[in-house]
Amino acid sequence: xxTIKQNDKVQSVERAIDLLYCFSLQQPELALQxxxxxxxxxxxxxxxxxxxxxxKGLIIKNESTGTxxxxxxxxxxxxxxxxxxxxxxxxxxxxxxxxxxxxETVSLNIIQAKHRVxxxxxxxxxxxxxxxxLGYPYPILRGASGKILIAYSxxxxxxxxINDWNEFNEIPIKKVQLxxxxxxxxxxxxxxxxxxxxxxxxxxxxPIFNVNNQLIAGLSVSGLTTRLTAEDKQIYxxxxxxxxxxxxxxxxxxx
Numbered sequence: 001x002x003t004i005k006q007n008d009k010v011q012s013v014e015r016a017i018d019l020l021y022c023f024s025l026q027q028p029e030l031a032l033q034x035x036x037x038x039x040x041x042x043x044x045x046x047x048x049x050x051x052x053x054x055x056k057g058l059i060i061k062n063e064s065t066g067t068x069x070x071x072x073x074x075x076x077x078x079x080x081x082x083x084x085x086x087x088x089x090x091x092x093x094x095x096x097x098x099x100x101x102x103x104e105t106v107s108l109n110i111i112q113a114k115h116r117v118x119x120x121x122x123x124x125x126x127x128x129x130x131x132x133x134l135g136y137p138y139p140i141l142r143g144a145s146g147k148i149l150i151a152y153s154x155x156x157x158x159x160x161x162i163n164d165w166n167e168f169n170e171i172p173i174k175k176v177q178l179x180x181x182x183x184x185x186x187x188x189x190x191x192x193x194x195x196x197x198x199x200x201x202x203x204x205x206x207p208i209f210n211v212n213n214q215l216i217a218g219l220s221v222s223g224l225t226t227r228l229t230a231e232d233k234q235i236y237x238x239x240x241x242x243x244x245x246x247x248x249x250x251x252x253x254x255x
Contacts, residue, residue: 015041020058022039023070029068030069032046032047032068056071088108088120091219091250092120095243098122098221099123104221104227105122106220107121107132107222108121110149111150111153114160114161115140117135118133119135119217141161144191144192145191145218148185148205148218149218151185158178158182190206190241192204201222201224209253210248210253213253220240
């Protein structure tokens with residue numbers, strides 16, 4: 001897992017984000033002085049950053065009034081966020097039913113900044129909160145919950161993930177071996193891991209697709225390995241695959 005040190009932060013990027021945060025529903029259009037007043041930054045700094053944001057299309061300048069407003073590309077980013085929120089809303093009732101049936105923890109995961117992030121979970125009867133934290137950036141190449149996501153991702157992302165992992169970790173990942181594992185996951189329609197990301201824990205995961213047949217999330221069942229029997233494993237796999245398919249249908253997926 002990658003960690004960001006305080007001195008690794010890029011000040012210009014943080015300032016650009018601060019300028020974007022100046023906009024609101026009450027103030028969708030701002031003048032140069034508005035940014036200065038809200039952030040306390042110097043005029044030359046604000047002007048330079050605004051020009052950079054304008055070049056990338058993230059803000060638009062009204063040349064007649066000299067004011068700025070948010071650009072069209074941000075609509076695409078907001079759509080990504082809204083889709084994540086939608087799948088969370090559709091998944092939660094099904095997750096609750098699944099957790100009640102099998103008495104284990106059920107979680108919903110997405111890819112975010114090359115990590116696996118849990119955006120929703122329903123706790124089982126046993127306390128395994130140490131294994132799953134909401135919003136925490138877990139390594140995506142370790143464990144069933146991450147591998148189900150990359151199994152249906154493009155090759156470019158997979159290559160980048162492998163390169164990043166091998167650069168920052170002592171134990172390298174063998175590309176051919178991982179690709180064979182991902183191929184089997186796609187064939188089976190689920191992934192399974194035991195003692196891989198956390199000792200003493202297992203995870204079973206299945207994909208969730210949208211109306212365009214694109215992967216948007218992964219549904220996982222997690223628990224303690226001491227509780228998992230061979231019979232339970234097969235039952236959980238079938239129930240999990242059924243639940244993920246029901247969520248996919250809610251998102252418009254047609255098999």
